[in-house]
Amino acid sequence: xxxxxxxxxxxxxxxxxxxSTLADRLIERTGTLSAREMAPQVLDSMExxxxxxxxxxxxAVRLDYEHEGKVYELNLIDTPxxxxxxxxxxxxxxxxxGALLVVDAAQGVEAQTxxxxxxxxxxxxxxxxxxxxxxxxxxxxxxxxxxLMDIGLDGTEAILVSAKLGIGIEETLAQVVSRIPPPKGQxxxxxxxLIFDSRFDSYxxxxxxxxxxxxxxxxxxxxxxMATGASFEVTEIGVFRPHPTAVSTLSTGEVGFFAAxxxxxxxxxxxxxxxxxxxxxxxxLPGYRPAQSMVFSGLxxxxxxxxxxxxxxxxxxxxxxxxxxxxxxTSAALGFGFRAGFLGLLHLDVVQERxxxxxxxxxxxxxxxxxxxxxxxxxxxxxxxxxxLMPPAGEIQEIQEPMVNASIITPSEYIxxxxxxxQERRGIYKDLSYIDKQRALLNYLLPLGEIMFDxxxxxKSRTRGYAxxxxxxSGNMPADLVRLDILINGEVVDAFxxxxxxxxxxxxxxxxxxxxxxxxxxxxxxxxxxxxIGGRVIARETVKAMRKDVLAKCYGGDITxxxxxxxKQKEGKKRMKSVGSVEIPQEAFMAxxxxxxx
Amino acid sequence: xxxxxxxxWGIYIHIPFCRSRxxxxxxxxVTGMGEDDxxxxxxxxxxxxxxxxxxxxxxxVSIFFGGGTPSLLEPxxxxxILGAVKDKLRISLxxxxxxxxxxxxxxxxxxxxxxxxxxxNRLSLGVQAWQDHHLRRINRTHTVLDARQGVEAARLAGFxxxxxxxxxxxxxxxLAEWEESLTGVLGLEVDHLSLYQxxxxxxxxxxxxxxxxxxxVPEDDVSADMAELGRKRLIQAGFIPYxxxxxxxxxxxSRHNRLYWTLNPYLALGAGAHGYWNARRWWSIRGxxxxxxNLQNGGDGIAGEERLDRLExxxxxxxLGLREEGGFSRRRFQDRFSxxxxxxxxxxxxxxxxxxxxxxxxxYILLSRxxxxxxxxxxxxxxxxx
Ligand SMILES: Nc1nc2c(ncn2[C@@H]2O[C@H](COP(=O)(O)OP(=O)(O)OP(=O)(O)O)[C@@H](O)[C@H]2O)c(=O)[nH]1
Ligand code: SF4
Ligand SMILES: [Mg+2]
Numbered sequence: 001x002x003x004x005x006x007x008x009x010x011x012x013x014x015x016x017x018x019x020s021t022l023a024d025r026l027i028e029r030t031g032t033l034s035a036r037e038m039a040p041q042v043l044d045s046m047e048x049x050x051x052x053x054x055x056x057x058x059x060a061v062r063l064d065y066e067h068e069g070k071v072y073e074l075n076l077i078d079t080p081x082x083x084x085x086x087x088x089x090x091x092x093x094x095x096x097x098g099a100l101l102v103v104d105a106a107q108g109v110e111a112q113t114x115x116x117x118x119x120x121x122x123x124x125x126x127x128x129x130x131x132x133x134x135x136x137x138x139x140x141x142x143x144x145x146x147x148l149m150d151i152g153l154d155g156t157e158a159i160l161v162s163a164k165l166g167i168g169i170e171e172t173l174a175q176v177v178s179r180i181p182p183p184k185g186q187x188x189x190x191x192x193x194l195i196f197d198s199r200f201d202s203y204x205x206x207x208x209x210x211x212x213x214x215x216x217x218x219x220x221x222x223x224x225x226m227a228t229g230a231s232f233e234v235t236e237i238g239v240f241r242p243h244p245t246a247v248s249t250l251s252t253g254e255v256g257f258f259a260a261x262x263x264x265x266x267x268x269x270x271x272x273x274x275x276x277x278x279x280x281x282x283x284x285l286p287g288y289r290p291a292q293s294m295v296f297s298g299l300x301x302x303x304x305x306x307x308x309x310x311x312x313x314x315x316x317x318x319x320x321x322x323x324x325x326x327x328x329x330t331s332a333a334l335g336f337g338f339r340a341g342f343l344g345l346l347h348l349d350v351v352q353e354r355x356x357x358x359x360x361x362x363x364x365x366x367x368x369x370x371x372x373x374x375x376x377x378x379x380x381x382x383x384x385x386x387x388x389l390m391p392p393a394g395e396i397q398e399i400q401e402p403m404v405n406a407s408i409i410t411p412s413e414y415i416x417x418x419x420x421x422x423q424e425r426r427g428i429y430k431d432l433s434y435i436d437k438q439r440a441l442l443n444y445l446l447p448l449g450e451i452m453f454d455x456x457x458x459x460k461s462r463t464r465g466y467a468x469x470x471x472x473x474s475g476n477m478p479a480d481l482v483r484l485d486i487l488i489n490g491e492v493v494d495a496f497x498x499x500x501x502x503x504x505x506x507x508x509x510x511x512x513x514x515x516x517x518x519x520x521x522x523x524x525x526x527x528x529x530x531x532x533i534g535g536r537v538i539a540r541e542t543v544k545a546m547r548k549d550v551l552a553k554c555y556g557g558d559i560t561x562x563x564x565x566x567x568k569q570k571e572g573k574k575r576m577k578s579v580g581s582v583e584i585p586q587e588a589f590m591a592x593x594x595x596x597x598x
Numbered sequence: 599x600x601x602x603x604x605x606x607w608g609i610y611i612h613i614p615f616c617r618s619r620x621x622x623x624x625x626x627x628v629t630g631m632g633e634d635d636x637x638x639x640x641x642x643x644x645x646x647x648x649x650x651x652x653x654x655x656x657x658x659v660s661i662f663f664g665g666g667t668p669s670l671l672e673p674x675x676x677x678x679i680l681g682a683v684k685d686k687l688r689i690s691l692x693x694x695x696x697x698x699x700x701x702x703x704x705x706x707x708x709x710x711x712x713x714x715x716x717x718x719n720r721l722s723l724g725v726q727a728w729q730d731h732h733l734r735r736i737n738r739t740h741t742v743l744d745a746r747q748g749v750e751a752a753r754l755a756g757f758x759x760x761x762x763x764x765x766x767x768x769x770x771x772x773l774a775e776w777e778e779s780l781t782g783v784l785g786l787e788v789d790h791l792s793l794y795q796x797x798x799x800x801x802x803x804x805x806x807x808x809x810x811x812x813x814x815v816p817e818d819d820v821s822a823d824m825a826e827l828g829r830k831r832l833i834q835a836g837f838i839p840y841x842x843x844x845x846x847x848x849x850x851x852s853r854h855n856r857l858y859w860t861l862n863p864y865l866a867l868g869a870g871a872h873g874y875w876n877a878r879r880w881w882s883i884r885g886x887x888x889x890x891x892n893l894q895n896g897g898d899g900i901a902g903e904e905r906l907d908r909l910e911x912x913x914x915x916x917x918l919g920l921r922e923e924g925g926f927s928r929r930r931f932q933d934r935f936s937x938x939x940x941x942x943x944x945x946x947x948x949x950x951x952x953x954x955x956x957x958x959x960x961x962y963i964l965l966s967r968x969x970x971x972x973x974x975x976x977x978x979x980x981x982x983x984x
Contacts, residue, residue, distance in 0.1 A: 547822035554918070556873075560904065570978045
């Protein structure tokens with residue numbers, strides 16, 4: 001393909017503004033998929049994406065578009081909108097020269113619209129604003145145009161689109177061709193291709209998703225991964241249409257994938273540069289900033305013999321999720337497992353579900369926490385990503401917790417409610433500005449630990465669903481934090497320990513033991529539950545002993561059935577963790593999530 | 599209590615017909631059938647009996663007509679079936695326990711006399727509750743009065759071995775009502791009583807009513823109280839508790855039921871009936887029509903089977919044996935499996951002993967008082983997770 005006829009672009013937007021639906025129309029209009037092959041949000045191919053109706057993975061697709069007598073190759077990347085997947089967006093943008101910034105005509109500019117716009121500008125991309133959903137009865141494109149002006153875009157140039165009805169699609173394609181520049185790389189130079197994603201295929205080994213920056217790649221080439229030094233022979237090259245389709249070569253500026261019988265997952269790193277073993281490039285491409293894990297959680301197999309499978313599953317999943325990090329850890333209560341780092345709670349949830357579904361594992365996840373910087377009395381500095389490992393209070397000089405810069409966009413009438421919420425969460429007010437006459441942009445410095453759980457839900461409910469929210473990590477700050485322990489049957493259960501602000505500790509402890517009393521089934525013996533700070537018990541509950549557990553009758557005809565029932569019950573018990581002699585159901589380990597401070 | 603010899607065996611005969619279906623019931627039974635259907639069914643039963651080629655070698659000690667509602671069938675059919683059994687085995691029914699289940703409201707003295715004459719010598723009546731509003735709510739077709747009259751009629755007809763079934767944990771049932779039910783049945787001075795906790799079976803109308811919140815069953819603590827009260831009242835009245843849910847006057851325990859708990863052989867006749875012999879457990883075709891057709895077409899009526907290996911048999915032997923108040927005999931276990939229970943399950947039994955759930959009394963291993971309350975906890979130690 002002639003480089004001048006290639007266009008690489010992403011579709012970016014706030015969550016649910018219609019990126020994937022717009023991608024559908026572009027795929028349709030260019031005849032990439034037949035009507036029979038189409039489905040709503042066809043690029044959301046993961047089962048989880050379809051169930052939840054959101055995009056989780058950025059997804060590339062190649063379109064052939066005929067315009068004014070020329071055939072253009074468009075490489076489109078549909079991106080997720082949720083803040084937890086910003087890392088996916090930033091990697092997609094690295095492979096592009098332009099972006100369609102989609103804004104919902106009824107909702108207007110929202111927090112992730114801004115965040116994604118800034119990301120695109122950081123990458124020096126040509127941004128084409130698209131006002132979508134103009135078919136909605138409450139659509140207000142003029143107002144959105146004004147809002148776009150306010151954030152530094154030419155609102156009058158925005159394309160008016162209804163992805164649902166297929167309005168403005170031709171115009172969008174034409175503008176992609178006319179406004180987004182072709183890729184710049186050098187055809188004659190040695191191969192340099194950026195790995196922006198990867199995935200494990202049990203037949204072909206690792207599939208490496210690349211954007212060719214310089215030179216070109218052919219089947220049979222011996223390639224070299226510059227960071228790891230591993231070398232392989234390319235067995236297959238393909239592009240996404242959106243199904244993987246074999247081609248013989250990928251040239252400068254193109255996006256696609258290759259396979260090279262790569263069986264060890266450690267050889268491939270997202271962000272690494274692919275070059276030729278025979279003629280390696282001098283300098284690797286800049287690559288990506290590694291994702292910074294925001295929240296941590298323990299991942300343990302319910303059945304401890306699955307530990308090895310869990311390790312393998314995590315390694316393979318990391319190929320397809322560069323923002324996942326993990327290292328082995330052990331828990332007295334849960335045995336061998338991993339402490340994994342995530343970009344947010346949705347990310348954690350998605351990883352857990354993918355591990356369970358795609359790798360057929362049954363897992364216990366401990367309640368998520370942030371990572372603390374701790375200065376000890378002896379001057380040593382340590383990093384604590386597992387509350388159970390927080391040293392005793394007497395050894396601690398100071399604990400610092402991670403903070404985020406939160407931008408909240410809200411209709412002006414809810415400013416008071418939002419400020420109140422931020423206050424409750426120990427927020428530090430930064431500033432307030434107006435996007436337009438009706439909507440304000442509030443900036444707060446907030447402890448990450450305080451927004452992890454239900455902040456977003458609270459924000460939505462206190463603003464009748466109108467506020468949107470985005471945040472970036474913003475250093476650490478000291479705080480008066482304590483470790484809260486939970487004792488079951490007199491023993492501290494490490495998996496339940498958490499770090500909380502001193503003012504909230506008592507209340508947390510109280511509600512947590514109450515919650516656990518509901519979640520832990522009655523056992524053979526009475527089980528005391530206690531919450532304690534530094535050895536001092538602050539709350540206590542009791543799970544009463546079970547009085548009776550009997551199968552009333554059992555005669556000839558139902559012995560098999562009764563046995564099956566007992567077997568099923570036993571299987572159910574196996575899904576619980578025994579801590580000491582107490583059986584604790586999996587959900588209990590996430591109980592903290594459902595305990596509010598109110 | 600003396601365990602039956604390893605070679606004693608029984609026959610279970612299933613009669614899958616009822617007048618209407620009780621809301622909690624998931625037994626194999628159909629409603630809306632008539633005399634013609636009954637006739638064809640009995641014909642099929644007899645064919646199935648005919649086609650059984652191998653019999654256990656010991657003594658038949660029990661024949662049990664269960665249901666469904668066996669008392670819907672004319673006494674004449676019982677005569678035919680029992681006659682066929684006698685002929686094939688070349689035995690008399692002297693000394694054999696022959697039980698039939700019956701529903702109050704389907705029987706009178708005359709009919710009962712005929713059953714008696716056909717060879718039935720033990721009667722089991724489903725009384726279930728002593729309040730008509732409870733009986734109506736669970737769609738039983740009889741009243742408390744029917745139950746009382748049924749027992750009187752049975753006595754007059756010459757039955758000297760009568761069992762009554764009672765259910766606790768019924769929807770909306772109170773402890774006081776349960777006590778009233780206990781007092782009611784005790785007043786009838788029968789020989790045997792079974793107290794069952796209501797089981798909520800998936801797919802039954804009752805399960806639906808509970809799910810929709812229309813009805814509620816008593817809290818766990820209340821049904822535990824009911825179980826305790828039942829046991830106490832019956833013991834005070836001179837009944838011997840001999841199994842988790844069964845009580846009898848001296849020497850009136852059900853020989854049939856005990857065959858199940860001691861893992862003795864029993865053959866099975868009728869739709870959906872289960873048999874057990876020689877480490878094999880099998881069951882007949884469940885659907886009445888399919889069952890009849892199969893036999894009419896020369897089949898043996900069997901739908902499936904499972905084989906228990908020795909370890910599984912040992913496990914079952916233990917958890918079924920522990921259902922009996924007196925537990926199970928270690929010597930009998932040893933005779934059967936050529937190993938002692940401790941030899942195979944020493945660790946588990948030791949643990950249960952330390953937890954105070956299982957005791958040993960001379961030759962017997964049995965549940966402690968707490969073990970009886972937590973019987974499933976103990977039994978689960980003797981099954982493998984599915
Ligand atoms: N009325 C109307 N609805 C639209 C239009 N475009 C998308 N939608 C609807 O908006 C919802 C979100 O659409 P998606 O395409 O999944 O949005 P997205 O931006 O890809 O969402 P994420 O990937 O989760 O961030 C769906 O219910 C779409 O049917 C449009 O032009 N008009
Ligand atoms: S009488 Fe017995 S078998 Fe018949 S429906 Fe009622 S519970 Fe079921
Ligand atoms: Mg999407």
